[in-house]
Amino acid sequence: MEAVINKWNHIYSRTDQERYPATQVLTENEFLLPLTGDVLDLACGLGANAVFLAERGLAVTAWDISFVAIDKLKDYAVQQGLNINACQEKIAAASFIQCSFDVIVVSRFLDRTLSDAIIGALRPGGLLFYQTFTREKVSPEPPNNPDYLLTENELLTQFSPLRLIFYRENALIGNQLRGLRNEAQFIGRKRN
Template sequence: MADSMVDQALLETWNRRHAEAEDLGRVATVVEQNLHLVKPGVQALDLACGRGATALYMAAAGLDVTAWDLSPVAIQRLELAAAEQGLSIRTAVRDVIAAPPEPASFDLVLVSYFLERSLAPAIARALRPGGLLFYQTFSRAAVSDEGPRSEQYRLGDNELLDLFAMLKVRVYREERCLGDTSRGWRDLAMLVAERV
């Protein structure tokens, strides 16, 4: 009973955040910088998509996009935006922790600003051979206050490489607090990795 109350509270929190947000969010940098690695038409999953800025970006670029999120409010906002932009995106309200993607079901899986370490093997298995994982989220080595307060939801040093060691690294970036912290790509880690 306590678990369902926690889940309901979490859902209410996310529904409220998505309802109150002024926009659809921002496109994941890992996708903006690396989409050239993907052929148009591939089947892509935006896992825990939020309001769907990146799902819309991928669909506009010619990918066959599926987008899942726990929040019905987020999915509703994404569906409305997709209809307004004339884009086709398959959406579902889905608890990805309880129901991760099926093995070998996508050519690309995007995870952006979501960290559930126990899902890493299922996410890797969801890729078809030659498929790519695009992942970015917050690092514990931060120079700003952006992102979650709890270290549970932040990556340790090189943690993405460890979580997805079964995949072949194609792009990795984690600047941490090196050098001039007023410049560069800070507070985050990104990975593009291939299932070979």
């Protein structure tokens, strides 16, 4: 685990907040967000999703294993006066005990052991926005370890207890220069 922390700390020592836009599944479906509530940006990195959500008046919790990323996000939140509670956390199912959220956002992160805990941490009516890489991606850029890449329709299976609100996975069909070719997008809602 030390190697994972060092790897991400090294990456985030070289990068800035401004370089990371919020994930498309969130920005393109912003109209689905509640006007108030508690949200979690899971494995937030420099926190582009956290910032996007806090700018819309939501109370944001942001977790990541990299303390470099978390320190940068904390500084940015203070500078910008944003309501973001950023915490260094090695995320595991136990991280969600006694936590509940109206919205959870996960982008470019996949840990299959967390699915039940994510669903459990959503409040009734709560929304999960998820976007991450697929095995059928077109780009040769990392990640390429299949452990971190979604199989066909996997988000639909992992989060099947949620009511499906939106799903997109373009696979390798048609003109591969167009469309969403490297990632799948999912939005689900916890039933009341």
